[in-house]
Amino acid sequence: MIRVVLPAHLRTLARITGEVHLDITGPVTQRSVLDALEARYPMLRGTIRGHDGGPRRAFIRFFACEEDLSHEPPDDPLPDAVTAGTEPYLVVGAMAGG
Amino acid sequence: MSGVRVLAGTRKGAFVLTSDGTRKQWNVSGPHFAGWEIYHVKGSPADPGRLYASQSSGWSGQVIQRSDDGGATWAPVGNQFTYQGTTGTHQWYDGTPHPWEFARVWHLEPSLDDPDVVYAGVEDAGLFRTDDGGQSWQELPKLRGHESGSSWQPGAGGMCLHTILLDPAQQGRMFTAISAAGAFRSDDAGQTWRPINKGLQSEGIPDPDAEVGHCVHRLAMHPSRPDVLFMQKHWDVMRSDNGGESWREISGNLPSDFGFPIDVHAHEPDTIYVVPITSDAEHFPPEGKLRVYRSRTGGDDWEPLTTGLPQENCYVNVLRDAMAVDTLDSCGIYFGTTGGQVYASADSGDSWAPIVRDLPAVLSVEVQTLP
DSSP states (O other), X not given: OEEEEOOHHHHHHHTOOSOEEEOOXXXXXXXXXXXXXXXXXXXXXXXXXXXXXXXXXXXXXXXXTTEEOTTSXXXXXOOHHXXXXXXXXXXXXXXXXX | OOEEEEEEEETTEEEEEEEETTOOSOEEEEEETTTSEEEEEEEOSSOXXXXXXXXXXXXXXXXXXXXXXXXXXXXXXXXXXXXXXXXXXXXXXXXXXXXXXXXXXXXXXXXXXXXXXXXXXXXXXXXXXXXXXTXXXXXXXXXXXXXXXXXXXXXXXXXXXXXXXXXXXXXXXEEEEEETTEEEEESSTTSSOEEOOTTOOOTTOSOTTOSSOOOEEEEEEOTTOTTOEEEEESBOEEEESSTTSOOEEOOTTOSOOBOSOEEEOXXXXXXXXXXXXXXXXXXXXXXXXXXXXXXXXXXXXXXXXXTTSOOSSOOOOOOTBXXXXXXXXXXXXXXXXXXXXXXXXXXXXXXXXXXXXOOSOEEEEEEEEEO
């Protein structure tokens, strides 16, 4: 189980309270997590990254295990703690943009 | 008893303001989509329960919301606005070529007769249409693809397509306006376009006959007389009597002919309203007095409307999409300010009262007249 934490304005948009829990078959990467997230919540398409898996929006960041993964290749494996569900994958609104 | 529903888009959410036909007591609902910029909210003329809202943020981009119950509940619909074909370039502020980049939807114009059909005016300037209630959007690319498109430059607020007027009499005729390219007309439902800017004089353009490059702030039309158009330009208030083929200035005795909105009385096609603003640098009313000006002669001769509006120390602006009129027998006029007030007049502008005083900066105001 993958745990995902969204910023408040996206939780409101998707009508989510708390964390999102995703089951992913195959490699757990930033791309596969976001693909699964957008498949469950289609209204999030285009709000975190471009449509159809496009690049990360400029004022969105991705954190996990106290590391900034925003510039890491999207197909790299996520840390084991994220894959094991002991640490969440964080989608963060940067301190800018509004 | 009939009533009205005012739809206010603000910097930090949308508000729905409702009243009966007296327009004295108001119920305020909101903020909807709190924290997001709501550039525009508009209802379908064919189904007053169907509303569309443009929601955007610097973090998360564009969302389109739809309500099927007059704003009580909302659901996000499609938000993919992809320019069709070769994207191309327009001019950047410094004159260099700059690729078209979608930023946001400024204006949503529902069809006059089909609640599932909506036109969207976007920044960077382009026109999109949905035929499925907002689930998917397709560009009408010939406007952006006009031969002059590569020479268009953004205004200070961005290169936005902010005005869409649908001609109720002539099927397929529509008007759009872009800052700072000018006004355009299509006679074939958006398949082809041509600039309609003859007679506009803009001090920032050296060529007095320039076909494009004019900073048109707003167009307005009375549905009973769609060949007559009114325009608030960056500077100058203008009028066309031939569907935009030519324009003449009607600024007359206005204290300033700079401003943003312009609108037409619901029952008097020659009664029009503007809100003079001091200048392009000073975006507040002259002398700190918030005055709506009304002409009952289709321009040139204007009277200030001040009753109920602040006449000292008022330094707000009224943005281009922030004025609307209802169609009750005694026509109501509404406008919102960057200071967060929404003012209403139930007597054609003779007197005014605030519906609300302390909203976030108001970006847009629309009104629906309800049975």
